[in-house]
Amino acid sequence: MEYGVIVFYSTNWALKADKVAKEAGFEVKLIPTPRHISSDCGTALRFRWENREAILALLESKGVRIEGVHKL
Amino acid sequence: MSIIYLDNAATSFPKPPQVVEAIVHFLTEIGANAGRSGHRLSIEAGRIVYETREALAELFNISDPLRIVFGHNVTEMINLVLTGFLRPGDHVVTSSMEHNSVMRPLRALEREGVEVSVVQCSREGFLDPADLEKALRPNTRLIVLNHASNVTGTILPVKEAGWIARQRGIFLLVDAAQTAGAYPIDAEADGIDFLAFTGHKGLFGPTGTGGLYIGPRVPLEELKPLKRGGTGSRSELEEQPDFLPDKYESGTQNAAGLAGLGAGVRFILERGVEEIRRHEMELTALLLEGLSSIERVKLYGPADLSMRVGIISFNIEGMEPSDVALALDVEFGIMCRPGLHCAPSAHRTIGTFPKGTVRFSVGFFNTKEDVEKAIEAVKKLARK
Numbered sequence: 001m002e003y004g005v006i007v008f009y010s011t012n013w014a015l016k017a018d019k020v021a022k023e024a025g026f027e028v029k030l031i032p033t034p035r036h037i038s039s040d041c042g043t044a045l046r047f048r049w050e051n052r053e054a055i056l057a058l059l060e061s062k063g064v065r066i067e068g069v070h071k072l
Numbered sequence: 073m074s075i076i077y078l079d080n081a082a083t084s085f086p087k088p089p090q091v092v093e094a095i096v097h098f099l100t101e102i103g104a105n106a107g108r109s110g111h112r113l114s115i116e117a118g119r120i121v122y123e124t125r126e127a128l129a130e131l132f133n134i135s136d137p138l139r140i141v142f143g144h145n146v147t148e149m150i151n152l153v154l155t156g157f158l159r160p161g162d163h164v165v166t167s168s169m170e171h172n173s174v175m176r177p178l179r180a181l182e183r184e185g186v187e188v189s190v191v192q193c194s195r196e197g198f199l200d201p202a203d204l205e206k207a208l209r210p211n212t213r214l215i216v217l218n219h220a221s222n223v224t225g226t227i228l229p230v231k232e233a234g235w236i237a238r239q240r241g242i243f244l245l246v247d248a249a250q251t252a253g254a255y256p257i258d259a260e261a262d263g264i265d266f267l268a269f270t271g272h273k274g275l276f277g278p279t280g281t282g283g284l285y286i287g288p289r290v291p292l293e294e295l296k297p298l299k300r301g302g303t304g305s306r307s308e309l310e311e312q313p314d315f316l317p318d319k320y321e322s323g324t325q326n327a328a329g330l331a332g333l334g335a336g337v338r339f340i341l342e343r344g345v346e347e348i349r350r351h352e353m354e355l356t357a358l359l360l361e362g363l364s365s366i367e368r369v370k371l372y373g374p375a376d377l378s379m380r381v382g383i384i385s386f387n388i389e390g391m392e393p394s395d396v397a398l399a400l401d402v403e404f405g406i407m408c409r410p411g412l413h414c415a416p417s418a419h420r421t422i423g424t425f426p427k428g429t430v431r432f433s434v435g436f437f438n439t440k441e442d443v444e445k446a447i448e449a450v451k452k453l454a455r456k
Contacts, residue, residue, distance in 0.1 A: 010305035010318045011107035012138055015115075015122040032110025042305055043110045043118070063136060065315070 002049040003072045006059070007033050007042065013064055014043045020062045026051055037070050046072070073405040076442045081222055081250060081383050081433030082409055083272045083279060087336065091276055094335035098328045106327045107304040117327050124334030125317075128275075131337055131345070132267060133258040134285055141284045141320040142330060146249045146270035147173040148298065149284035152320060153245050153266045154178060154216070156296035160185030162213040165204060167228060168193045168421045169221045172414045174247060178216075187211070193421050196374040197226030204229075205236055215244045219251040223418040223429065224373030225356075225383030227255070234263025243290065249273060253340050254381055255349055259285050266290070271329065274348075274435075276336030281329040286316060299323065348436050352382035355434045355443050359384055362447030368454045372422050372429060385422070385429035388454050393430045396453060400430075404449040408432050 008014045014030060021028045026047060033044040047055050049071060059066060077085050098120060104113035106121045125137035134140065143149050154177040158164055164181075166174055168190050182188045189207045193199045204215065215237055220227045230246050237244040245266040248257060253274030259267045264287065271281030286295070292314065300312045301322035313319050340348060357377055363369050368389040374380050388396055393410035400406040411428040412419050419425040432446060 008305075009313065009315060010303070011118050012122065012305075012317060015107075015118050016138060018119075019122070019126075030110075030115045042307075043107070043115060 003046050004049045004052055004069060005031070005034065005037065005044040005046050005072060006055070006069050007037060007044045007067045009042075009065065009067050011043045013066075014045055016062070017045050017059055017064045017066070020058060020064065021045065021047070021055055024058055026055055026058075028055070034072070037068075076404070076406045076438075076445055078432040078434060078438065078442070078446060079407045079409050080435030080438075081273065081431065084274060084276055084435050086437055087276050087278070087332070088339040090335040090339055091278070091332045095278065095328050095332040098331035102331075105324055120331045120334065121325065121327055124330045124337065127334050127337035127341060128283060128285075130341060131253070131257075132285060133260055135260065138316050139286050139288070141286060141317040142325055143282045143284065143320075144280050144326065145272070145282040146247060146268050147282075149268035149282050150174055150216075150245070150247055151177050152284060152298040153214075153268065153295070154181060156298060157243070157294065158186045158213060161187075161211060163187040163189065163209045163211045164214045164216060165189045165191060165207045165212060166216040167191050167199045167204075167218070169197050169199065169223070169226065169228065169418045170216070170218055170415065171222055171247065171249070171418070172416070173249075174216055174218070175417055190417065193226075195422050196372075197221045197224040197228075197418065197422060198374065198379070199228050201229050201232035201236065204233060208236075208240060208242075212240070212242050214242060216247070217244070218247040218249065219257070220255065220381045220383070221373075221415070221418055222250050222383065223413050223415050223431070224385050224422060225250070225380035226374055227251075227379050227381065230264065231262045237265070238263050250381055250383065253337070253345065253348065254352060256345050259287065271333040271336070274340075275333060276339055277333030278329045280326045281333045284320070286320075292316065292319065297322065343436075351436060352434050352438075353377055355438055355440065356380070356382045356384065358440065359432060359434070359443045359447065362443070363450060366447075366451050366454050369450060372424065382434040384432045385424070386432075386450075387424070387427070387429055388450070391453070393428045396430045396450075399453055400446075400449055404445070406446055406449055
């Protein structure tokens with residue numbers, strides 16, 4: 001299974017993204033942001049890479065600002 | 073002697089058992105710092121705080137929960153807006169029924185060059201929206217109103233003020249200390265740009281919780297934070313984040329308290345604000361009727377129940393409010409609050425400065441029996 005992570009400027013937005021994605025039926029999980037991706041102390045949302053476009057479109061429609069998307 | 077608690081306008085008591093359980097659960101099972109560390113307990117703490125935002129957003133009809141900023145009480149939130157948004161040369165309009173949580177920051181800002189107008193209210197505490205409009209100037213930036221007076225319970229015309237603010241392209245700050253949870257609030261439909269509330273009154277949270285909704289019209293770059301520091305976000309930067317809610321939430325939050333606040337708000341959502349208000353106003357009507365029939369008792373505030381919340385101010389002719397309150401406590405086990413209620417301007421408006429009044433304030437957990445006993449107690453004191 002290929003995974004990706006979405007990183008955010010704030011854990012508050014990560015929590016909102018997690019909620020919104022789960023409500024839409026996506027399999028996601030909040031994890032500590034991997035060090036090689038960001039030096040921030042925040043939380044990232046792990047998702048199945050195949051759902052990348054659908055999740056990003058969903059988050060945009062819900063007004064969740066994201067910092068970046070990375071493949072694990 | 074059993075205790076009758078009629079001081080819910082100061083802080084609500086008792087709290088629903090769910091509130092206590094949520095705090096105990098947080099402190100025993102979660103414990104971690106919300107939004108800081110990324111491990112499961114930290115995430116769970118963050119989720120609990122987020123769910124409190126969601127519950128409040130539902131209660132106040134706010135579409136984005138992240139537009140709610142948490143702090144420690146309504147005073148802190150009002151200070152954030154007044155000191156962060158007003159600059160020397162700006163004009164601000166408020167009412168003569170305000171609490172010192174508004175008046176004191178405004179008087180301090182006045183010395184720094186902010187122009188302050190206080191619109192006179194009637195002796196019942198009513199504000200005429202036409203008077204509000206007349207007080208506006210070309211440099212008016214903000215209207216500040218309490219939603220209901222903590223002295224008389226009088227409801228102020230927030231919706232009309234919101235409409236006036238939008239017409240003029242200015243902003244409205246509402247102090248909902250006495251209405252949040254006890255009276256319907258629709259932040260978006262009422263045109264409220266800043267909705268400041270405290271957690272420990274009608275929302276049933278513990279003390280040390282409060283919040284501020286910041287509407288989409290507010291330019292965040294013009295609203296300075298009250299404090300700056302760690303937010304768990306953008307840690308690589310030595311500058312404060314510029315987005316909500318982090319810009320205004322530096323330092324570790326009272327997450328255990330916010331867990332309790334969330335449970336309190338969900339308790340309200342399950343019952344409905346209308347149901348809570350119906351119960352409180354039924355008790356208020358009984359109190360008003362009972363007290364008005366007592367010789368030597370003078371009541372303040374509007375006669376029209378639809379224009380007030382569950383707060384009643386009164387005096388017994390020839391007695392000091394503090395003596396009445398002491399006798400009610402010692403002889404009858406009734407808890408109330410005498411004096412000026414941190415609102416000298418409101419007492420001047422209703423004609424009770426500097427003596428003040430005795431204040432009864434009902435809550436959802438009061439019963440008919442409580443208010444009947446309170447009426448009997450006042451009757452006995454007035455007969456002496």
